Amino acid sequence: MSEPERHSGESITIMRVDPIYDTGVLVTCPVQEADGRLPDRHSAYHDNISPPLQWSNVPDVKAWALVVEDPDAPREEPFVHWMLWNVRGDIHSIPEGLGNNPQLVSPQGAIQGKNDMGGYGWFGPRPPAGHGVHRYYFQVFALNDWIEMGPDTPLNELLNALKARTLAKGEMMATYEAPTEQ
Numbered sequence: 001m002s003e004p005e006r007h008s009g010e011s012i013t014i015m016r017v018d019p020i021y022d023t024g025v026l027v028t029c030p031v032q033e034a035d036g037r038l039p040d041r042h043s044a045y046h047d048n049i050s051p052p053l054q055w056s057n058v059p060d061v062k063a064w065a066l067v068v069e070d071p072d073a074p075r076e077e078p079f080v081h082w083m084l085w086n087v088r089g090d091i092h093s094i095p096e097g098l099g100n101n102p103q104l105v106s107p108q109g110a111i112q113g114k115n116d117m118g119g120y121g122w123f124g125p126r127p128p129a130g131h132g133v134h135r136y137y138f139q140v141f142a143l144n145d146w147i148e149m150g151p152d153t154p155l156n157e158l159l160n161a162l163k164a165r166t167l168a169k170g171e172m173m174a175t176y177e178a179p180t181e182q
Helices: 155-165
Strands: 053-055 063-070 079-088 134-143 166-176
Touching: 053 134, 063 155, 079 155, 134 155, 155 166
Parallel strands: none
Antiparallel strands: 063 079, 063 134, 134 166
């Protein structure tokens, strides 16, 4: 019997942030399938377009941040699929198919950081073939202030900013598995 693939031993970002309020943020994806799977069009095996997301409101929120990580990646740390911050506090959803630009026109003022493939914005699920189902955590943070950091900010620096500004947090988990060859 072969040894199982090694997974990340590190915690995902949301586990490292203690919010000011006990209130949680409800995060949903209207296109997520009933079994939790993301549709193929959102994976890097297919169209690689960002999924739409919705989240509940929190009092006094000035801005929102989002981090998507895969803790099942065969590496030391979770794989970062998306970092987005400075979404205005009065916005409670993002549409499908945001561009992969560091500075977004819509939502206005939002910044996208680099994913672990080195590009800005969304990089969809692409677990290795035969590695089984991977979990993708969509982590949303309600912030009491803007994050004055540019798009080349690494996750560890964004994490420190989140620790200092998070009012409330929430997450949604989606799954994806590499397609089987026909």
